[in-house]
Amino acid sequence: MQPWQLDKTKKDVASVIFAFFEAGKNKDLSALGEFHAPRDFSKFDENPPYTRQDSDEAFVYEQAAFANISDYDYKVEELRVDLIDNVAIATFYLTYKGIFVNDYSFEGRSVGSKSRVTMVLSSFPNGWKIVHEHFSTLPDLKGRSDASSRRG
Template identity: 35%
Template sequence: MPYCPNCGNQVSAEDNFCSKCGFKLKGVELFTPEQRAVMDVILKRVEAIRNRDPKTIEELVDKALYTKFDDWPPFTRLEGEFALNEEAKALKVLVRYEYEVSGWRIDILGDVAVASFYIAYRGRIRRLDFDIRSRVSTVLIKRDGVWRIIHEHFSRIGEKERRAFFAF
């Protein structure tokens, strides 16, 4: 079965619209099971933030190859164990986190996948409320039949532009 390229919901090739998000399916390429597997890894990663679960994040990345540019300080490139440790520290002080993802594009290039999407997330860390919209690019590698994240790049969307992409 194919999947909605907007929300990842399983759909029929005959459907005109996704029953979950209302996305118009006619005329667009539906996701393959392999693309859906990549999406699942990324969604598990975002859910691990929401659940403040650094162990799951560690399981989803290739620690030796992992790099990250974040839309949250520090803005420098973070790598490997150091990147994961910094995120684990942030998760300890994360009070609330909710998110919405949309606009998925996933390209499978053999054992490498490149995914891009939009994310809107808001919540509270320490005493600071945040409400951020970003563009995200994620690179994954498949080893032994398992997709793992090797690079993430988060880039904030300016206040003017963000209204065009997000409902909340």
Template identity: 45%
Template structure:
């Protein structure tokens, strides 16, 4: 694995979670490949296709305030120079705001994360796109 690919993937993952802080949710689709799917850690728990995952992710990132995150034990393995698997623990805190009731609920999550990525051959900088995410909360 080249250091460049490792750094590109690490940067992509950190930038993705930074969107919950910056609220630049219109940029979320830039992170996903054409056939993106997701198993999330919150309802609905079904396999989400690209459009549904994007819509729910935008809603979730827009609804959280005072968001902070930490990525622990990030491991990235590149297979065949164009597919990568990233695994890590995502620790996040914030306040989920209900715009209808004007109330918020504090959250503190520890989530096991797996992200499958593919090198985007149409990207001039040999960038990477997320193909699949699987998040599951830990019990502790």
């Protein structure tokens, strides 16, 4: 791969990641599954269920999450894309917020989080597809002293 191709490929991968979150934000729920690899997909989420999900399970939970959150907004920070042959490893911080609406009780509550995210994408004939996602909530570090946050 030529150096100029590297930058374009990284931009292509980044555009898939942003398009995924935009689809959720815009409630284009049927499109969410198109971002995942058709098979051999796995996901660990920061929200229940905490078990490994395949593409069908992830699609169901993602649809439910985006369908029940109104005023969803997100920010991707410090996106880094590393390429290894036809595989891209994207790491970033995701901050999101919105109002979770319970349709049965007609109540809403504010939700939000800042998470560490890893997405592994693979190049397919029809473009880059997500083959693995891992989300983990960042702990609230405000109450920790410097000594307690060091490893040793």
